[in-house]
Amino acid sequence: MVDAAVRPTTTPTETNDAETPQIDVDAVNELLLGTWADTRRQAREMIKDPAFWRKDELGMDEHRERVLSQLHLLVENGAVHRAFPKEFGGEENNGANIAGFEELVVVDPSLQIKSGVQWGLFGSAVLQLGTKEHHAKWLPGIMNLEIPGAFAMTEMGHGSDVAAIGTTATYDPETEEFVIHTPFRAAWKEFLGNAALHGIAATVFAQLITNGVNHGVHCFYVPLSDEEGNDLPGIGREDDGLKGGLNGIDNGRLHFDHVRIPRTNLLNRYGDVAPDGTYSSAIDSPGRRFFTMLGTLVQGRVSLDGAASWASALGLYIAITYATQRRQFDGADGAEVVLLDYGKHQRRLLPRLATTYAQIFAHDEFLQKFDGVFSGRTDTPDDREDLETLAAALKPLSTWHALDTLQEAREACGGAGFMFENRLVGLRQDLDIYVTFEGDNNVLLQLVGKRLLTDYAKQFQGKDAAALAKFAVEQTAGKVFHGAGLRQFGQAVADLGSTARSVEKGLREEQQHELLSDRVQQMVSDIAGRLRLGAKDRALGARLFNENQAELIEAARAHGELLQWEAFTDAVRSIEDAETKKVLTWLRDLFGLQLIEKHLAWHLINGRLSTQRAAAVSSYIDRLCGRLRPYALDLVNAFGYEPEHVRAPLASGAEAERQDEARAYYADLAASGKAPVQEKALKKAKR
């Protein structure tokens, strides 16, 4: 800190010396845009139109109306019908549909989510859970927005535990109608987009009761209002009012007082009721039937994973661009230093950039899997289960990462980051709910954890006691071996001077993979071992599960991180240009190393890393940050955002202009000979 007001010297903002590798930004952009790059480009081109842009100054009511009108614009642009049947003008292209939908997040998350409610949830429920008659009757109106609708699953009393909802649909064979009813306040449908104002119908989830038997949760098409817009008898709705974000969506509550709908309004693909009240389903088990129905709605989670990853990308584009222009505090040469040249600033932004790359690559694989299942190409029960596990593993990681990244980006831009026009705070407010809707992140990770435990247990199916005992011994031996021998990384680094290189050698691709995958396996095996005692005692089992809940969720997170790392590695392998591959390998290493650093204590406790090697992980990360620093701008430019997508004055180049103007002023002043002398310099001279 100096109190000099004359700064004659300047340093170049960006140095990229000729000997360092150059990266092919276009090739990286192509890689990031992934399988449905064309659709993404098409969507990005469409939203350059200011008619789609969020107007920050609008109050809640105007914002809601604007977003509704933008939904009509989407219809006009043919942007939201890609997943629907060809016979109704769709393309039956599920992957492209999600890809295009995700891109809307950078224009206004309210627009993204409201269109998700209309076409991804309400429309999908009719498409996926209904049959031909339903499709013909309602899909055209849903697709062209003549029927705006709500997706009425969540209740005040039951969010994540959908099976336990209280709303009932009781069949009345005399009139051949279902009676939809809300038996108590906690069973009000809650937080539903389109429910406060715009929805004229809803897909309502309720316990199907016929002939005195409850067949579990099914979905019903329920009209809400008549042609004049008045609510039908028995329908009640309330406005949720102001939320923490997404205020362009009219979330609200619905309740039903013995509302009668025709028998045929049951969306009956997986379960039906005959006129006489006889229930039938092709899926015999009520549990499996329930999960099958819910599984058809997985696309919400798929799209949130992508949207959150691209929102992180935009946040980093803004913060890193600014960090290469903004200067603060003098460097050793007396000139003010660009923020991204500070070690701490690199540490704040570059590992998050690496994680964002990993998530975008992982998302594309995930989307391919989704497309395979929903196109029918690879649609087995195992594929569906894998897809759901993948969704439950990836959506939590990417949505939390988005909040963390947008916050760090905002802080890295200081007060300017807090100005609404610079996008970061608005995006964060809107994305906040992504971490708990479409499945609470912790509940989803717990599902993944349970799946990991099930898979683990399958290894022992059909094995006899002797085999199990042998396995147990091996486990113990493995543990001791790991703890004592440090097979992989056992060499003590004797010469301090070569630590850096030794560590790098010991923490390359193969070792990263082993550390990350071993951790998942070991954690699951440890938890399974601790849960075994409770296998035959329900109360003890519940207690043990509860004691291990936090760690099981942590194991699921480790599993998701491993998937991301593998996707990043596959993407890097596919790069042909050697220099680009080199830089992207550093970025992948940064992603892998920061994961290892985050869980360093675990690796130490479980003997996977020696203390010496562990101590060097952090400085390796620092070196990687320094090495990637010259490519930071290239790496965010590769996201492919144009000024119409960014729309943040902060990242427009205005800061660089201001800095240049200030420095030119001081240079001119110094040259003029009229610059005031510094008191400090004067005192020094007098001495």
Added chain:
Amino acid sequence: MVDAAVRPTTTPTETNDAETPQIDVDAVNELLLGTWADTRRQAREMIKDPAFWRKDELGMDEHRERVLSQLHLLVENGAVHRAFPKEFGGEENNGANIAGFEELVVVDPSLQIKSGVQWGLFGSAVLQLGTKEHHAKWLPGIMNLEIPGAFAMTEMGHGSDVAAIGTTATYDPETEEFVIHTPFRAAWKEFLGNAALHGIAATVFAQLITNGVNHGVHCFYVPLSDEEGNDLPGIGREDDGLKGGLNGIDNGRLHFDHVRIPRTNLLNRYGDVAPDGTYSSAIDSPGRRFFTMLGTLVQGRVSLDGAASWASALGLYIAITYATQRRQFDGADGAEVVLLDYGKHQRRLLPRLATTYAQIFAHDEFLQKFDGVFSGRTDTPDDREDLETLAAALKPLSTWHALDTLQEAREACGGAGFMFENRLVGLRQDLDIYVTFEGDNNVLLQLVGKRLLTDYAKQFQGKDAAALAKFAVEQTAGKVFHGAGLRQFGQAVADLGSTARSVEKGLREEQQHELLSDRVQQMVSDIAGRLRLGAKDRALGARLFNENQAELIEAARAHGELLQWEAFTDAVRSIEDAETKKVLTWLRDLFGLQLIEKHLAWHLINGRLSTQRAAAVSSYIDRLCGRLRPYALDLVNAFGYEPEHVRAPLASGAEAERQDEARAYYADLAASGKAPVQEKALKKAKR
């Protein structure tokens, strides 16, 4: 997960069996409210008046007007004059002033911060940097809000680096005026509360230039508008518009085009200019003079530390109250489980509760220190320096903690947490900027780190080469000793059955203190060692400092955490009631242990914990959470908030009512014999 719709059994929400200790909630409340408990109670009583409450539905413009009118209410209530001189109707009570001010955060952070701008920054600048004439002339109008004012320090191009601001105040001896001027765009004053609309004057920081010499940054009183409310010639202002939060405050920009003010408008306590232009100051060093002037404005940081801690407290009150009422998923007994009975939910909320307690206790000590200095009782240069270091260490930790806690609280309340009426999102949006204003958190922690390095270096002052060499050997020996011997915790835990107790014995108060304090010392010593090479080469020194920047900031954080732990421990020691003391000791242990867990890799790498003991830290935390679970409600009730302060429907008891209603419905249905049979049960019966 079950698909049963009949839930006949219930479990009690709160169990607090007679054999477990009971805590004295009133005594804990007294302890938390601290030294200025009476003032805090008085402020809380005042803000029960709905006239002070935030109206969420107001747009930015109306919100700004409402907050301005609330500032007048504060004047009427005599709530904001406690720090001002008695001759003008104040109380000269600095500690009480800050305590009362902090309490405003729960009514509306915009109100808190706007009153902070008026009386804590603008008013304080006149009080602390001005002299008698200034006080008499302006303080009465500032106190009664006839003169709303802005505090014009930050510029577009310079936030944290105040010494480098561009605005100039050039003395003109011919007219005996200063000419305030903005030489380029980056020197516009930016993000100033009261600048967009309400401010009619400002305390402007500018480079004081007289007789061709720049004497560094000084503060000037500059009228902005005339009695009709028109801006004076040369004054320009712009509205910052919508922000991420605090939208009840009219932040804006100011710029000056050769604005002339009388010589006597220089706030001349620390430096003056005679009519002929001669500069004089009692402080000879320009650097020390600058820091002395800025140091008088430390109260902003003091108050943010307290306000952030109390906002965390309110967030936890809301989330924990809800978590003891809300049920989700069936437990082993078939009844739905209260959220706070889940291991993961305890892990999410209880360590944050412990941290909030630590911060509130640390804040009271900090406020005592502040009061001592500003009352003149203990006002030496060393005290001032300590106070500033304390502020720089504590404000970052508590403001980041508030964001983290409010977010976790919001997520723990699911969708309901996202509703604006439930307070959590609004508080988080408003507090977002606390982490970068009044000193960017990272910059502040770096200041602390530098102070730690200076203190460390002082140990060697005047020592000869032999003494230094001896010290170096001891250091190395100490390191080896720690790494190999594990003096404190060396006993391997042989018997698995007694691990729990052994660990608890090895991680009690004394050991927690040693682990936390050793870490600070070791980190500082390690960094100092690495920086030593650069002592005589400025460029190398800068590079080394940059490479160690992230770790230095981490060391500063460790120092702050230690201070909080010590304050918590002192508070616990002061408790007389044995049972209360026991529970608060558990809470302190939870605070200490989660710090140790967070830095577990460090403790392992540096040989302070054996892997065995380290492995047990997490399960010890789990046990502490379980032990504290029955006291969770008591511990948040001890914050002393009443319904008028909480105002979150979520925590009003409405959730418990809904849950009770639902459970009564199912119980009645089961008793009536008319409940539908579950398909699953039917299938089982048929088998």
